[in-house]
Amino acid sequence: MTGQHKIGSGFGFSSTADDVLRGIDLSGKLAVVTGGYSGLGLETTRALVKAGAHVVVPARRPDAAAEALGGIAEVDSLDLGDLSSVQGxxxxxxxxxxxxxxxxxxxxxxxxxxxxxxxxxxxxxATNHLGHFALVNRLWPALVAGGGARVVSVSSTGHRRSDIRWDDLEFRQGYDKWEAYGQAKTANVLFAVQLDALGKDSGVRAFSLHPGGILTPLQRHLERSEMVGYGWIDEDGNPTQHFKNTEQGAATQVWAATSPQLDGLGGVFCEDCEVAEVSTDDSPGVRPYAIDPASAARLWTVSAELTGVNAFG
Structure with missing residues (x-):
C-alpha cells in the first residue's frame, strides 16, 4: 500500500464530478457502476457518460434503473445480496x-x-461487502484484460463506527444497525487494500473513499426525527451546511476512478477528491484499523470462504 497522505490534488469539498473530469476523455472506456441509477450512482453514471465512457449499470430493479437512466447507460440485472444473481x-x-x-x-x-x-x-x-467481493472476483478476467483497470470501493466515515467484528461478523449476539453499517464500511476499505495488493502486478489498482454527507435514497431506513437529531437536516427537512449536493458527492469516486493524479498509487482511502490522512480523533481521515494490511488479508480469506469465490485462490 502507498503512504496514506495528501497529494495536493487541487480539488476539495465543493468540487463536482464534472470538475474532476474536466480535460479527461473516457472515449472507448467501459465502466461498471453498481447502483448507478440512484443518488450518487446516478450522478456518477451521468458524469462518466458525459466524459465519453460506456457505462454498464447492474441493478436490483432493472426496470427502475432503465427509467431513471433514460437510455444513457446499459442496464442489467444484479442483486448483490444473492450470490447466484452476482454469478449470473x-x-x-x-x-x-x-x-x-x-x-x-x-x-x-x-x-x-x-x-x-x-x-x-x-x-x-452481505450487500455492501460480500456481494461486491464476489462480483469483482468473478469479473476479474475482464478487469485484467484491459491492462490498467481501477476498482473503486465506496465506503464512508461510517467505518469509524466499527472495526471488523471477527468474533461475530453476522451480529448473532445482538444487532445494532449503525455498528453493522460501520463494519460493512470498514470492510469496503479493507477490500480495496487487499485487492490492490493482489492486483497491482496485473495492472489493477483499487481505492476506497468517503463521498461526504449527501441526502440520497441511502437514508430510506431513517425517520426524519432521527436525521434531525443527528443534525443532518433542520425541522423542515432541509440539509445542514456540512452536506454536499449529489454533484459534489459523486466527485470523489469519479476522481478515484479516473484521475491521472493517482497513477502509480493504490490501496488508499480518499475523501474530498484527495488522498486522506490517517486519523485517530475527530479530524477527517481514515482509521488505522481500516487500512491494516493484516486485517485486509484476513478479511479477504474470510470473504472467499463465505462466498466460495476467489480469483486469486
Whole structure:
C-alpha cells in the first residue's frame, strides 16, 4: 500500500464530478457502476457518460434503473445480496468478451432493520461487502484484460463506527444497525487494500473513499426525527451546511476512478477528491484499523470462504 497522505490534488469539498473530469476523455472506456441509477450512482453514471465512457449499470430493479437512466447507460440485472444473481451478471458480462476499465462499487444499504440474506448473512455486510467481493472476483478476467483497470470501493466515515467484528461478523449476539453499517464500511476499505495488493502486478489498482454527507435514497431506513437529531437536516427537512449536493458527492469516486493524479498509487482511502490522512480523533481521515494490511488479508480469506469465490485462490 502507498503512504496514506495528501497529494495536493487541487480539488476539495465543493468540487463536482464534472470538475474532476474536466480535460479527461473516457472515449472507448467501459465502466461498471453498481447502483448507478440512484443518488450518487446516478450522478456518477451521468458524469462518466458525459466524459465519453460506456457505462454498464447492474441493478436490483432493472426496470427502475432503465427509467431513471433514460437510455444513457446499459442496464442489467444484479442483486448483490444473492450470490447466484452476482454469478449470473458476471457470466453474462464475461460472455460479451468486453474488458472493464473502471469499476465503481457504489451500491449500498445503510442502517437497515435487522435483515438476513443468503445463508443467513447480516444484510449490510452481505450487500455492501460480500456481494461486491464476489462480483469483482468473478469479473476479474475482464478487469485484467484491459491492462490498467481501477476498482473503486465506496465506503464512508461510517467505518469509524466499527472495526471488523471477527468474533461475530453476522451480529448473532445482538444487532445494532449503525455498528453493522460501520463494519460493512470498514470492510469496503479493507477490500480495496487487499485487492490492490493482489492486483497491482496485473495492472489493477483499487481505492476506497468517503463521498461526504449527501441526502440520497441511502437514508430510506431513517425517520426524519432521527436525521434531525443527528443534525443532518433542520425541522423542515432541509440539509445542514456540512452536506454536499449529489454533484459534489459523486466527485470523489469519479476522481478515484479516473484521475491521472493517482497513477502509480493504490490501496488508499480518499475523501474530498484527495488522498486522506490517517486519523485517530475527530479530524477527517481514515482509521488505522481500516487500512491494516493484516486485517485486509484476513478479511479477504474470510470473504472467499463465505462466498466460495476467489480469483486469486
Amino acid at each position: 451478471f458476471a457470466d453474462r458480462f464475461l460472455a460479451s468478451g468486453r474488458s472493464i476499465d473502471l469499476q465503481i462499487n457504489n451500491a449500498a444499504i445503510m442502517a437497515s432493520p435487522e435483515t438476513r440474506v443468503g445463508p443467513g448473512w447480516e444484510a449490510q455486510f
